[in-house]
Amino acid sequence: MLEFTATADLSNPDIARKYDHKLLFDYPLRQFRADGYSKDVQTLQADLPSFDRALQAILLSQYRRKLFEKQGLFIKPVILFKSKTIKDSNVFQEEFTKQLKTLSVDTLERLKQHNTNTIIKKVFDYCTLNNISLDNLIEEIKVDFDEDKQISVNSKDESETKQIAINTLEDEDNPYRAIFAVDKLNEGWDVLNLFDIVRLYNIRDAKKSIPGKTTMQEAQLIGRGARYCPFQLDESQPLYRRKFDKDEANEMRICEELYYHASYNPRYIQELNTALIEIGIKPPKTVQRELNIKHSFAQTNFYKSGFIFKNEQKKYNREDIFSLNRSIIEHTHEVKLQTGIVKQKKAFEDEPISETKVETKNKEYQLLDFGERIIRKALNKLDFYRFNNLQKHLPNLQSIKEFINSENYLAKIKINVKGIKSEIENLTPQQKLDIAIDVLDSVSLTIGSDKVEFKGTKEFKPFMMKDIIKNKTLNFALDDDISDKETGRSMLNATETNYPLDLTSRDWYAQTDCFGTSEEKALIQYIDSIYENLRQLYDDIYLVRNERHFKIFTFDDGRPFEPDFVLFLFCKKENLICQYQIFIEPKGAHLILQDEWKQDFLLQIRKLAKIEQLWQGREYNIWGLPFFNKSIAEQDTKFKEAFHKFMD
Known part of the structure; x- marks a missing residue:
C-alpha cells in the first residue's frame, strides 16, 4: 500500500514522526517548481477599479489564446475572479457582464496609457503588429466572455453539472472562460489552463509582517493554479516542463506564467510573496541577466560567415530493421x-x-x-x-x-x-x-518494448553561426536550497562568485559573461589556464556558451541534448584550414550517472558523425569529450586525456 500526499508538513514534529519510517521519497513543491513542472508566478498590482483590473486579466488571457492558436494548439486560457463574500461575487459578476456589453475603445486606450512598462503593453503591441484593431479586440472579448462563458461556483450547494464543468475546463467542448468564486475552490481543485487569478478585495491579515490564514490560503490557491499547462512547439521540447526560462524574449514565455492580479498594495504583495516562498511555489529571489555576444567576437569572420554543425531529429520509420533483435x-x-x-x-x-x-x-x-x-x-x-x-x-x-x-x-x-x-x-x-x-x-x-520513435541523424549540417548564437535575456531563480549556488551569478563580479575571471579581456570567450554552475565556470577557468598552450598550435580559438541556442540529438533514440559549450579550434595544415568543433559538457558529481547517456553520445560523435566537406580548402571535424568534472579524479583524468589530444 502506498500513500501520496502533497500536504505533509514535515516541519511539524508530530507529522515528521508519523512519516519518518514510512517516507520513501520527498519531492517538495520548491523542487517541483525548480525542475520546471509548474508555471512561474507573477503578480500584477494596479491602482485601478475592480473591473479595469479584471479587464487587464482578460487582455492577457486573449493574448495567450492568440499565441496558442498561432502555434496550432487548442488551449483555452481561463480566469478565476475571487471575491471575499458570496454577495460581493454576485455583485461583481453582474457589474462585469454589464460593463463588458458597453466596453469601448476609450477604456482600452486608458489601460494602454497605464501600462507602458508592464506585460499588458505586449498585448497592445501584438495587436498593432498583427493588424488587430481595438474594435475587433473588443468584439472578440464580448463573445469570449459573455454570460454563456461565465460560471459561478459560490455556494456550497452547487449542482452536479457545475461540479463537472469546473473540473473539465480543459476539455474542447467546455465553453467557460470566467469562473466567479469565493472559497469554494480553495481545496481539491486543479485546472491546468488557469492562467489568471483576479483578487477582487483589498484586505490584509498579516501580523508583524507574518502572512495570516487568508494570505496562506491565497498562496495555496496560487500553487494549485500554477500547475503547468502542457504544450510543445516541436517534438524535441519537453511536454510537461517550462521551456523558456532562458529565453525571456520568446513570446510564448507568458504561456508558462500565472498572473495574480491585485490592488496596488505593496505590503500585501510582500506578505503574499513570503507565503509563496514558504510553500515553495516561488524562489526567494530571481534575477534577470543579459548574455550578449561580445563586440569583438561579432566582428570576426567566423561569427559573420562561419558555420556551426548540428544534426537533426528524424522520425524513426524503422526502415533499417530486417530482423528481430x-x-x-x-x-x-x-x-x-x-x-x-x-x-x-x-x-x-x-x-x-x-x-x-x-x-x-x-x-x-x-x-x-x-x-x-x-x-x-x-x-x-x-x-x-x-x-x-x-x-x-x-x-x-x-x-x-x-x-x-x-x-x-x-x-x-x-x-x-x-x-x-x-x-x-x-x-x-x-x-x-x-x-x-x-x-x-x-x-x-x-x-x-522497443519504443524508439526518433533517431538523431549521423549527418551534421552547417548552420550560420550568427543565426544560432544570439543575445539572450536569462531568468534565474536564486534558491540555494535547490540549485547550484553559482547559478545566475556573474563571473565578472568577484564578490558574488567563487570562480571570478575577467572575461572582458579574454577574446577567446565569445560572450560577455557566464552565469552557469560551478562546474561550468571551472571549465572556463581551465580553458583559460591552458589557453597559451593551445595558442601555440591553433590560429583561432573560441569558446561559445550554449544557453539553449541549439540542440543535438542522440543517434540511438533521438533524445535532445543541449551541450553547455562548444570549443572551436582553427589551424592550417598544408593547403587546408582545419576547423575542430568540440562539444563540452561540465557535469556536477550528482548528475554524472543520471546523465551518462549524454556522455555516451558525446563519445560516439567523433566516430559516427558525418560532414560533407563542401568547401575546397577547408576541413571540418566534430568531436565530443567526456564530462568535465574537476572534483572527481577519475572523471577529471578522462576529460584531460581526451582534451590533450588537441595539444599533442
Missing part, C-alpha cells in the same frame, strides 16, 4: 510442462505420507520444429501478431510465412522444455500449441 533470437526460452506429480500428507505433519515419483528431463527445440501450422495457430491467438501491427515494428517483413520460416525472425528461436521424459520426446499437438503461445507471448513483449 539478436537478443530475442539468441535467447533460450524455458518452458516447464506439468509433470503429474501428486503428494499426499496429513494436516499438521511436515513430511508427506506418499509421493508419486516421475523422472523429468530437459529437451531443446527450435520453435520451427513444432511446424508452421501450429505456429500460425498460436500467432492467431495473440492480437499483437496481426500483420498490420507486426509491420509497425518490422516494416521490411513481407509476410507471416516469412516471419515463421526466416532465420531473421522466428525460425531459430530456441525453447528448453522440461517435463516427464516420455512426454517431452513426444509432445502432443496441444502441448506444442501451448508452448508456442507461451513463447510467442513473451517475444511480443520484447518486440513491443
